Amino acid sequence: MDKADIKKLIKDIRSGKAGAEEAYAKLKRLPYHDIGCAKLDTHRAIRKGFPEVIYCEGKSIPHLKKIVRALSASHMHIMATRADKKAYAAIRSVIPSAEYHETARIVTIGKGQKGSSGVLVITAGTADIPVAEEASITAQFLGNRVERLYDVGVAGIHRLLSKTDSFGRSNVIIVVAGMEGALASVVGGLTDKPVIAVPTSVGYGASFKGLAALLSMLNSCSPGVAVVNIDNGFGAGCMASIINKAVA
Numbered sequence: 001m002d003k004a005d006i007k008k009l010i011k012d013i014r015s016g017k018a019g020a021e022e023a024y025a026k027l028k029r030l031p032y033h034d035i036g037c038a039k040l041d042t043h044r045a046i047r048k049g050f051p052e053v054i055y056c057e058g059k060s061i062p063h064l065k066k067i068v069r070a071l072s073a074s075h076m077h078i079m080a081t082r083a084d085k086k087a088y089a090a091i092r093s094v095i096p097s098a099e100y101h102e103t104a105r106i107v108t109i110g111k112g113q114k115g116s117s118g119v120l121v122i123t124a125g126t127a128d129i130p131v132a133e134e135a136s137i138t139a140q141f142l143g144n145r146v147e148r149l150y151d152v153g154v155a156g157i158h159r160l161l162s163k164t165d166s167f168g169r170s171n172v173i174i175v176v177a178g179m180e181g182a183l184a185s186v187v188g189g190l191t192d193k194p195v196i197a198v199p200t201s202v203g204y205g206a207s208f209k210g211l212a213a214l215l216s217m218l219n220s221c222s223p224g225v226a227v228v229n230i231d232n233g234f235g236a237g238c239m240a241s242i243i244n245k246a247v248a
Contacts, residue, residue, distance in 0.1 A: 005227065026046065031043035031170065033070060033074075036066075036067060037063040038063070038066075038105070040067065040070055040071060042074055042219055042239075045075065045107065048146035049142075049245075050077070050079075050142055051071065051077065051078065053079045053080070053081060053234070054067055054068065054071070054079070054080035054081070055080075055081055055082055056081065056082050056083040056107075057082040061086065061090045064080075064087060064090050065090050065091075065094050065221070067092065068080070068091050068095060069094050070169070070190075072095055072109065074178075076110045077108075077110035077111070078108070078109040078110065079106060079107070079108050079138070080106065080107040080108075081105065081106055082105050082150075083100070083106060083107045084105065085100075087107070088100040088107050091109075095109050100247055101137045103129060103133040103200065103232070104130065104133035104134045104136070104138075105130070106134060106137045106138070106141075108137070108141055117144075117145045117169070118145050118146075118147065118169050118170045118171055118244070119136075119144045119145070119146045119170060119171070119173075119237075119240045119241070119244055120146075120147045120148075120149060120167065120169070120172075120173045120174070120193075121135055121136045121139070121146060121148050121149070121173075121174045121176065122124075122149045122150070122152060122160075122173060122175045122176065122182075122183070122187060123149075123151060123152070123175075123176045123177065124151075124152070124153030124154065124175075124176070124177035124178065124179065124183045124228070125151055125153050125178070125202065126150065127137075127178065127200075128150075128177060128200050128202055129150055129234075130233075131176050131198060131231050132148070132174070132176040132198075133233070134233030134234055134237065135174050135233035135234070135236040135237040135240070136148060136233075136237065137197065138234050138236075138237025138238060138241075139174075139237040139238075139240050139241050139244075142237065142241040143245070144237065144240065144241050144245075147166060147169060147170065152183075154183055154186060160183075160186065164190060164191075165188065167187075167191040170192050170193055171243065171244045171247050172185060172195075172196065172240045172243040172244050172247075173193050173195045174196045174236045175188075175195055175196070175197050175198065175199060176188050176200060176204025176233065176236075177198070177199065177213060177217075178199065178200035178201065178207060178210060178213050178214050179202065179203045179204075179212070179213060179230075180203075180212055180213060181197070181199050181212065181213030181214070181217045184217045184220060184222075184225055185216075185220040185221060185222045186222075187222075187223065188220060188222025188223070188225040189222045191224075192224070192247075193224075194224055194226065195222070195224055195225045196226055196227075196228060196236045196240055197217040197220070197225050197226065197227045198227075198228055198232060198233060198236045199213035199214040199216075199227070199230050199231075200230065200231055201231055209230070210231065211213065211230070213230075214227065214229075214230055226239075
């Protein structure tokens, strides 16, 4: 239950549309709702500005349906990450209006919050786009205007240098890169905006499934570069949203 839900409940009580028993039934689930297979953090929207996000990997289809059904009872806007087509089909069977962002592997219910300027998401290569889209869709759903600049890695640095005007249109930049992960340091050296570096598991054997990029980014000599975990586009999108809204 977020602020909008609480305001609506109060309005319904005052207008007589909701009685004391219904209000009590909704409020008693705060701060969490135990549905057996999960304990849903129904207070998170009040604390964080957006409700609990469903991580689909590892969840059974019956559990996923139960979680979505319970969350939808008290939230108008829901996001599920790492969702394959089976997970999407399960969610859609509960909420027919659910939308699937296939590249990002994200399912959204509702249109999210109204956008504010400005998050820029950059990738080194096209193989990094799925993680970048996870970050982009997350940031958009949380109410940020997102600009994308893909496939501008250091192997052809002139591609990035011809697009640096986009840096000035953003408040925070997400850089997604695999291999050796050098792009985050390059971008960090070209802008005064905070840079969130996302290492991806893209690369040959010595990249160690993203560990090489992670260590490169952690050792960046460019000031103002922070790093999230390997392939963690969702975490980058959340952090970018927090930073953007703090300065917008």
